[in-house]
Every structure is written in structure tokens, then in C-alpha cells.
Amino acid sequence: QKEVEQDPGPLSVPEGAIVSLNCTYSNSAFQYFMWYRQYSRKGPELLMYTYSSGNKEDGRFTAQVDKSSKYISLFIRDSQPSDSATYLCAIKPGAGSYQLTFGKGTKLSVIP
Amino acid sequence: GAVVSQHPSWVICKSGTSVKIECRSLDFQATTMFWYRQFPKQSLMLMATSNEGSKATYEQGVEKDKFLINHASLTLSTLTVTSAHPEDSSFYICSADRQDYGYTFGSGTRLTVV
Numbered sequence: 001q002k003e004v005e006q007d008p009g010p011l012s013v014p015e016g017a018i019v020s021l022n023c024t025y026s027n028s029a030f031q032y033f034m035w036y037r038q039y040s041r042k043g044p045e046l047l048m049y050t051y052s053s054g055n056k057e058d059g060r061f062t063a064q065v066d067k068s069s070k071y072i073s074l075f076i077r078d079s080q081p082s083d084s085a086t087y088l089c090a091i092k093p094g095a096g097s098y099q100l101t102f103g104k105g106t107k108l109s110v111i112p
Numbered sequence: 113g114a115v116v117s118q119h120p121s122w123v124i125c126k127s128g129t130s131v132k133i134e135c136r137s138l139d140f141q142a143t144t145m146f147w148y149r150q151f152p153k154q155s156l157m158l159m160a161t162s163n164e165g166s167k168a169t170y171e172q173g174v175e176k177d178k179f180l181i182n183h184a185s186l187t188l189s190t191l192t193v194t195s196a197h198p199e200d201s202s203f204y205i206c207s208a209d210r211q212d213y214g215y216t217f218g219s220g221t222r223l224t225v226v
Contacts, residue, residue, distance in 0.1 A: 034215065036217070041203070043116075043118065043205045043207075043217040043218050043219045044156070044217045045217070046213065046214050046215065049213060100146075100215055102155045103155065105155050
């Protein structure tokens with residue numbers, strides 16, 4: 001079993017829809033969770049960073065972490081065509097560790 | 113927020129020449145920076161961890177003599193692809209860990225070796 005599993009999609013939704021992106025992980029030692037958005041031929045852009053179970057909201061984005069299920073989600077409300085990109089989850093163990101493990105990324109298309 | 117600047121954004125070079133890519137942390141000091149490589153439609157692959165004032169730590173399978181990393185200051189790390197060949201053509205991305213902001217990435221460098 002891979003350390004981080006992420007459905008690569010592609011995922012296509014109409015403009016204004018709520019998007020749900022998910023990752024599962026296998027190692028309970030992972031404590032820090034990040035979501036990145038990557039446009040084609042650009043570096044990943046950090047969207048959300050959290051280290052506790054529960055929800056964290058920032059504008060149209062909500063990150064959800066369930067450590068008991070080893071499941072993390074990113075919700076995008078009122079999706080826009082500009083949200084079309086690849087979304088990567090990334091996780092790492094404790095604060096002192098630098099090892100960052102990425103999901104394969106989910107390609108999202110928001111159709112006008 | 114934390115900003116990481118990477119240059120150049122794209123470069124074309126002839127086979128056998130060397131190319132240097134710079135990664136700068138603009139508003140914070142980065143003791144450690146990371147270099148990734150990304151192939152089309154694939155996720156990021158960690159190449160090496162760059163530590164200020166010491167030698168870089170390379171991931172298994174990455175040739176340290178081909179991919180030279182220098183981290184001479186707390187705000188600058190460089191990756192030099194030596195004697196580049198077409199198979200080195202790829203998208204190279206640096207990142208730094210800003211504790212309160214997570215990992216921040218540069219905009220990436222697209223290298224094409226002809």
C-alpha cells in the first residue's frame with residue numbers, strides 16, 4: 001500500500017459546483033497536512049496547511065482532516081473556471097521532519 | 113506570506129553544457145531547501161535536500177555529481193545540472209519549509225536540453 005493515495009481523476013464539474021478532493025494515508029505518524037494547487041508549467045501553490053483533526057476554512061476552501069480514518073479532504077465551494085488545475089495533497093510526520101510525501105494529484109476542470 | 117523565487121523560469125541549453133538554477137527565499141531565512149523534479153503528468157519527485165553551510169543530501173538514484181547543489185546562504189540555494197543531456201530535460205522546482213506556512217514552492221524551471 002502506498003503511503004498516500006489520491007485519485008488522479010480527471011474530475012470535471014460545472015461552474016458553481018462544490019468540489020471534493022480526497023487523499024488517504026497509511027502511516028499514523030503523519031501529522032502535518034497540506035493541499036497545493038498546481039497550474040500547468042508552474043510550481044505548486046500552497047492552499048491549506050493544517051496539523052489537527054477537524055476543519056480549516058479559508059475563503060472558498062475548506063480542508064478537513066480525520067486522523068482516526070487517515071483521510072483528508074479539500075472542498076472548494078462555488079468553483080470557478082480559474083480553479084481548473086491539478087490539486088496535490090502532501091503530508092509529513094512531526095515538526096522536526098522534512099520528509100514530505102505527495103499524492104499523485106487530481107486534475108480538476110471547472111466548466112463554464 | 114512566505115515567497116520563494118526561482119530563476120530562470122525556462123532555459124534551453126546544448127547537450128554537454130551546464131545550467132544553473134537559483135532558488136531564493138525572499139522574506140524569510142531557509143536553513144533547508146528542497147529540489148524536486150517533475151515529469152509531465154506526474155507528481156513531484158524529491159531529488160535532494162539542501163542544507164545551508166553543509167553538503168546536500170541526495171535521494172537514492174540521484175547522481176550528486178550531475179546535480180550539484182550549493183546552499184551558501186540562508187536565502188539562496190542553487191542547482192547546477194552539469195554536462196546536461198536530453199534525458200535531463202524536465203521541470204525542476206525548489207521549495208523551502210516556513211514552519212508556520214508549510215512548504216512554499218518556487219515557480220519552477222523548465223529545462224530543455226537539445
